[in-house]
Each structure stands twice: as structure tokens, then as C-alpha cells.
Amino acid sequence: MFVRQTYDNKQQLIFSLSLKATREKFHFKTKHSNKNRYEVHCEIENCSWRLYAKRLDPTDEFEIKTFNNVHTCSSLQIHPNHKHVNKKVMGTILHEIMGKTRSKVWSPNEISRDLNAFLEINVDYKQAWRAKQYAMELLLGSSEECFAKLPIYFHNLKRHNPGIVPYIQTDYEDSFECCFYAIESMGAFKGTILHAVAMDGNYQILPLAHGICKKESGLTWTWFLEKLYECVGDCQELTFVTDRADAIRVSIENVFPHAHHGLLVKAYKRNVFEELWYRFSSTRPQVAAYLSAIPRAK
Template structure:
């Protein structure tokens, strides 16, 4: 009921205020001074449904003014209008574009925050929530093995059955590394910014043209030695330990612990780019300290 009222406000360019709201009644009126538009609804006894007892759908105010920061444009209302545009998964629909589209389409002003929250809700309507996605992870892994034969997946849970880590290696990527790529694995990790945070673990190979191919990926709670040891142990089960094999990474101590535990005989090198960036950062810090000493 609230959703339909919000959509009606957006389409007809007016705002309402809540006069009374409880578990049994819901009464709202137009924000315009002296406007006679009213809506009253009551709950059906013994149930969760509401019925409209009174509604005066005639406005006596002027609706020509576009209200800034449209108050009825909450995430649920905006999500209903945005989900059609977001069905194209390849489209990048930014908050500024949403604000502009609503200004042109509905002649109302919304903030970037309202647009972002509405987009997030629309994506949940189309794709489900992040929590639901975690619950469907075993089904995803099962279907992945059916669609791509030879794929390897592992899900690690704690004693209470809660998610800890996941490992995924596509069958075609495993075969490509074993028979076509160099015995060369680059590993890294990146921090996630979603609702549950976490860390993305990645292992890639390199072919003769210096082009990379993802071999395996995984998600865990944090980048520590225990997580890297578990991820690399599953990677070793997939690709083994090839002759003259090398692993390249940054200088993270957690990676060093994982490689030492799982691949003790494999050469572990450091990424030159990371070393260069670390040296630049170190030299800049020294120059700043030197300047401070001279000033003193």
C-alpha cells in the first residue's frame, strides 16, 4: 500500500505527510497548504491486509512546483521504476544519470544518495540480496561443474555451518594451464566493498604472448596466512606442482606463509611493480622527513 502511494506521488508530482501511522491505521494528507487530498486506510481485523476507508483524490493545491529532494522517492519506490533499466546487466547506470533521468521523466528532484539507494534496491529485486546469494552458493558450484566439466569448487564453513571461504577453478582454465601456459602463477588479493566485506583471492597464469588467464579465484573473510594456505592447497590439488614452476606475488607476509606451507619447493618471486611502488613510497617519506628536519 505504501509502495503504491509512493508511485502515485511520483507520477502525479505531489508529496504527502503522514498524519497517523500504526499497526491498524494509516492516514496521510497532501503537503500543499490547505489541500483537501486525503487518504485513510485501516487494517482488516485478524489479518495483515489493509483496506481503503476514505480517499479524496482531488487536489486543491498547486502541483506545478517541483519539490526538491522528493520525500516519497524512497529506495523501494525508486527501485520499482529503475529495475526495468537495470535489466541490461551491461549498463553502468550511475547516480548522476538516475538523477537526470528522474528530472526529465517525472520533473522531480532527487539526491545522489536517493538515486544510489534506489539502484541498490532495484538490483536486489532483480538479483536477490547478498545474504540470499550466499545461501545459493552450493547450488551455483554444482551447476558450474555441470556447465564446465572438470571444474573444481570447495566451500569452507565453520563448526556452526557459517560461510568461511570458497574456492573456484574452471575446468577449461585448469586444462589451459596444464597444457598451454607457462609454469608461472601470479597470485594476489583485493578487498571487497560489499555488505559483508571480505577478500577476493586470485591466481592467474600467463601464455607465450604475455596475456593472462584466470586459473582460480576465491572469497574469504581476510587476507591472512591461514586463508592463503587453504586457497593455495586447493590450487595445488588442481594443477599440482609443475617442473620449474614459479609463483609471483607482492611482499605480503600472509602470502609468504601460504606459499611456504603449500609450495615449499617452488620458486617464490616478488612483483617488480610492487617493489618499485614501495621504493617510491619509501623515498617520498624520507624526502618529507628531510624537509621537516631542515625546516626545524
């Protein structure tokens, strides 16, 4: 912030001040504020830090007229409960961090921990969750903006991929209801689709990514998982559940060396199932007890 710097409106100026105060760990207090002027001082008595801005008539823009950016108070204070912190301030800081480390996926608890350490303030779970939502909106755009791009995306999807059948269903007000697309040309292409899915907070299957390749091999699985890594990163306690394909096992070990890897297996005969279940129950009794609550047919 500097003298003669302008802002679109007073709210944008106040937001920038709040962001600065949070990063630099000080509080400011408002001395004068109306539609034409805005003046703030450091909250510590007799400190020389102060800023004065004025509206540029006839616009809503505010320009900094005077600004003493030097604190003469004893030292910059640590404020665990920073009064200038809100979801936009924390979300903007988090957005800057996420932009540099796109491969990392933060849970609200991790955000709370990292912002507490980085800003030396108390950030609870709800504040962290709101900050993440605002950061994601800055990073990806709002839901409204994303849905507005869907017709253009489907148009180009069909234009550049002959055989794809895309469709968007709207209501009587032309608002989005649902969408559909099918890769009709896969039969002629004789390719393979690679899928990655996860479980969301409601224990429902959530599609993460899919790729199309000529055939399933170690090279194609490695390529697919490398692209997946760019999206999700090496999350803490990340677990893959796959079939017994050796190509997948090797690719996971190479791309996600710290991840857990379990196998999805099937027994097609009752006697084979009973034998495997007996061996499993003997070696993993606690897991077997948990799985026993699931109907045997599943």
C-alpha cells in the same frame, strides 16, 4: 491504487503512496494513523484528494476503503526536495528502468542526473548510491540470497561439467568463507579461455567475464564481446587494453564502436625498450611524464 485494494501491512501501503506521490509530483499529509486505520490528504489546503484505509482484523493487511484520486488544487506542484522520497522509492523506480535497459551501467552521478531529470527533484550522490544498491538488490537479490544459491550452483556446475573441481570453504558455523573451482578438463578439451577484467574503485583487478571456446578467432572474440556488451553496455569513456591480435581489434570496432582501444605491448630487449620509450616520450610527453613515476622494471 484503487478501492478494496489490499496491502500486506501498513508500511507497504505507505511505501506505495510515497511511490505514487513521487511519480505524480505531489505531497500528502497524514490525518489519522494508528494500528487499525490510516488516512491521508493532499498537502494543499481544500484539495479533494484523499485516501482512507483500514486494517483487516485479525491480519496485518490494510484495505483501501475510500479513495478520491482527483486533485482540485490549482495544479500538481513541483517539489525539488520531495519529502516522500527515500532509497526504496528511488530504488524501485530505478529498478524498473534498469529492468528495461540491462545493458546500461549507471554510476551514482549518472543516476543523480537522470533521476533529477525524470522526477524533477534534487537527488544527491549519496541518495543515488543508496538507490542503486536497493535497485540492484531488487534486480539480483540480496547478498545473503546469492550466497545461499552458491552450493546449488556448484553442485550443478560439477554435475553437468565432468572434470570441474568446485569447492566451498565454510567456518565452524557453516558460513561462507571462500570458494574455488578449476576447469580440470581443459587439457583434454584443447580449448581457449577468453577473459575480460577491469579495475575497481580500489585500483584492484576485477574479473568481469570469461568464456571457453575451441580456438581464438574473430568469430569467437566477436561472440564473447557481444555477450559482454549485454552485461556492461556501451559505457561512456569505455576503454579496452589488449594485445595486438587483429581479431580482437576488429571485434572491438564492430561490437563497441564508440570505445577507446589501447595496446598492451612488451619490449624484450633493453635497447628496443629505450628506442620505443624515446619515440613515445617525443609524441606523448605528458603521458610519458605520468608513466615515469612507475618503476622502470614494471
